[in-house]
Structure formats: structure tokens, C-alpha cells
Amino acid sequence: MGIRYAISDLAVPDKAESMPGRMPHNRRIAKRLLLMLVLGLLVGLGCAGPLNSLSTTNYVPGDTFRDCDVCPVMVVVSEGKFTMGTPVSEPKSENRERPRHDVTISRRFAMGIFEITFDEWDACVEAKGCNNYLPDDERWGRGKRPVIYVNWHDADAYVEWLSQVTGEDYRLPSEAEWEFSARAGTATAYSFGNDEGDLCLFANSADASLNAGKDEGYLPLDCNDGFGTETAPVGSFKPNPYGIYDVHGNVWEWVADCWNDTYAGAPSDGSAWTEGSCNQRVLRSASWVDARGGSLRSGHRGRIDVSMRSNNLGFRVARTIEQ
Numbered sequence: 001m002g003i004r005y006a007i008s009d010l011a012v013p014d015k016a017e018s019m020p021g022r023m024p025h026n027r028r029i030a031k032r033l034l035l036m037l038v039l040g041l042l043v044g045l046g047c048a049g050p051l052n053s054l055s056t057t058n059y060v061p062g063d064t065f066r067d068c069d070v071c072p073v074m075v076v077v078s079e080g081k082f083t084m085g086t087p088v089s090e091p092k093s094e095n096r097e098r099p100r101h102d103v104t105i106s107r108r109f110a111m112g113i114f115e116i117t118f119d120e121w122d123a124c125v126e127a128k129g130c131n132n133y134l135p136d137d138e139r140w141g142r143g144k145r146p147v148i149y150v151n152w153h154d155a156d157a158y159v160e161w162l163s164q165v166t167g168e169d170y171r172l173p174s175e176a177e178w179e180f181s182a183r184a185g186t187a188t189a190y191s192f193g194n195d196e197g198d199l200c201l202f203a204n205s206a207d208a209s210l211n212a213g214k215d216e217g218y219l220p221l222d223c224n225d226g227f228g229t230e231t232a233p234v235g236s237f238k239p240n241p242y243g244i245y246d247v248h249g250n251v252w253e254w255v256a257d258c259w260n261d262t263y264a265g266a267p268s269d270g271s272a273w274t275e276g277s278c279n280q281r282v283l284r285s286a287s288w289v290d291a292r293g294g295s296l297r298s299g300h301r302g303r304i305d306v307s308m309r310s311n312n313l314g315f316r317v318a319r320t321i322e323q
């Protein structure tokens, strides 16, 4: 099943609405000055340019870079052509993944190699971005765990802030860019092949250690990936052939596209589909809650209301390289 299976059964009430308490006036001023200093340093020093000396337009596919000290690590993805969607013959595939269609991505772009982390989100808040929203972490820990309890608007606020501080065009990936990057040249059910028995090497999914789901029909895998009812720090598992982590599992990932029930009429140029049911946006990758239902496959598509926040829902970012 899709995202409703994943989220409706395990989502917890949105505790993250509660904001930090107000602090005394003098401390607020001191903190504000400190934050301004930090932001100044970010803009003036850390975000002065890529970590290596190449200009962005010289990047070649496979290069990784970071535009500032608190920015996400990105990998350059080649332009190219691929077949988006899944054939009827793929086990557990759904009609929403069809019709299969050719997509041509005519320009290189960059994709985050990790899901956005709490560290990265909290840096945005520290710098007065992201609407001062501090998502709850379920007491799993912040740091390198993927940020959770972020809705589509929250994700949009992050990429807007990131674009401001770097001067670059950060954005949510289009659904086509996401699938192109996740497949990484493969046409199999997963970026590592067709054997879901290998999921525990590549994904934080509903493995044998997910005790919470066993009584609720979650069909956990037989293998143990080491993470039970929780997210895993990003990059804890093997990457896909493009060096991108957690394209299967850990947290669902928002993309830019509005929801459409099938690919009939979808763009063929890699751009986001901005028509359709835009109060719902597309989610990809599935999460630590999912296993045998088929939603961890490269071609699977989920959807949910743009205002939804959940403990298995995050995002990664893309960046334009060539206009």
C-alpha cells in the first residue's frame, strides 16, 4: 500500500506545533545579536562558494560539493533520458506508476546525497529561517537523523532559505528528477536489484526489529537492519549507484509535483508537474515503517496533504546547475 498505510497507522499527534518558550528580554537581544553574527559568518565566509575551486558549471556528474558549512552535501547528476514508471510485470507495482513514459532531462542538476537532517534544519532556524519552527524528534535524537514532522510548506521554507544564503537555486526535486536519481541507471524494482531480501543492506525499513508493527499487519522483513521504531542517521546504509543514500526507506521524501492518479499527461522534460491535485503532493522512497507492501520500490509513488507532518516524513533537496 502507499503512504496512507505508512502514516495513518503510526503517525502521532503533531506535538511539534509547540514553540520554544519565550526567554527574558536581555537574553533575547543577546541571542539575536549572536544569531546575526552567525548568519553574517555564514553569508560572508561559509557560503563564499563550493568547497573546491571549480565553478559550478565545471562540475561533472559524480562530483560532490557543499555550498556552505551547514549546507547539504550535493552530487552532480548527469543529464539523460530514462523510462519513468514501472511495467505491469513488476511485482507489487500499481497503476499509479503508469503509463511508463520516456523522460529527457536535458541539463545536469545536483541532488542531495542525504535526506535533510535535523542539524541542517536547525541551522536554518538558528539563522532566522524556516519560520522558527523546531520539529519534534520523538526523542530519537537530532543531529544526523533526518528531520521529521515537516510538511510540504516547511520543506519549501527550507529551500527558500537555502537559496537566499547561498545565492543558488535550491528547490525540491521534481518527481522525475527524484526517480531518475533514485534509479541511477537501473530499471529494476530497487536500485540494487529485485531482491527485497537485500533491503536491510540498503534501507531502514520495517525490518524484523520493528516490534511495534508486528501486531498491526506490517509484514516486516525477516532480516534485521539495526533500527526498529525509529529513523536511522542518514547514510547508515549502502548508497545507490549515484552515491545517494536512503532512496529506499528511512523517511518519505516530499517532491515538488502535485498529485495525479496516473502519469497520463505528465511532463516529459523532467520538470515538476504543477497541475492536478495540488493540495496533495507526491512523496517518494517510503520509510522505516514500510517493508513488503511494495512502497520501497524505486517506482512507487505516495501522496499526502501538503499540511501533513509525521514521524516518517522528510525531504531532500535539489539544486539547479545549468539554467
Ligand SMILES: [Ca+2]
Residues within 6 Å of the ligand: 204, 205, 206, 207, 209, 210, 225, 226, 227, 228, 288
Ligand atoms: Ca528498520
Ligand SMILES: [Ca+2]
Residues within 6 Å of the ligand: 115, 246, 247, 248, 249, 250, 251, 252, 253, 284, 285, 286
Ligand atoms: Ca528516504
